[in-house]
Amino acid sequence: MRVFLNPGHAPDGNPDPGACGYGLRECDVAKNVADLAAGYLTAAGVEVVGSLQSDSLHEVVTASNHSDADVFLSIHCNACNGSANGTEVWHFYGSGAGETLASCIQNQIVTSLGTTDRGTKGAKPGVNGLYVLSNTDAVAVLVELAFIDHAGDAQLLRSQQDDFARAIARGVTDYEGAC
């Protein structure tokens, strides 16, 4: 199985760091977790065919489609009002494979990190569509690890990036075994 990784937002936060909280920037957390996950996926025998963090989502999608990836993973942190917390994984609305992949990753993260289970969610073009899910050929999910502006979640995002990465890699291998 071939996996393409997309840490959210711009490299080194320029011009877009994504959400920020408790001294953390989403772009940095996403990049580190994606890099660590790439290592665990490779160790598990999964082929990582590319990883791109870019402000241009068109560039990201084009690179993934040209890599002939089977699975596309976009890594993000959520933010809201300081009290919302937990993990959610988005898939393309109506994609059964996407929903399975999302569930595998969601279950691994909430089990190993103990985050609130906000469930998997379908992104429907024209309603709540997500560009990277609507335009990738691969089975695509967008992982919202936890809330960067929530004190407890931010602590996990600061100190347990390795555990998030391992959980994502296990979710992908669970998916591989399920299909």
Ligand SMILES: [Zn+2]
């Ligand atoms: Zn984001």
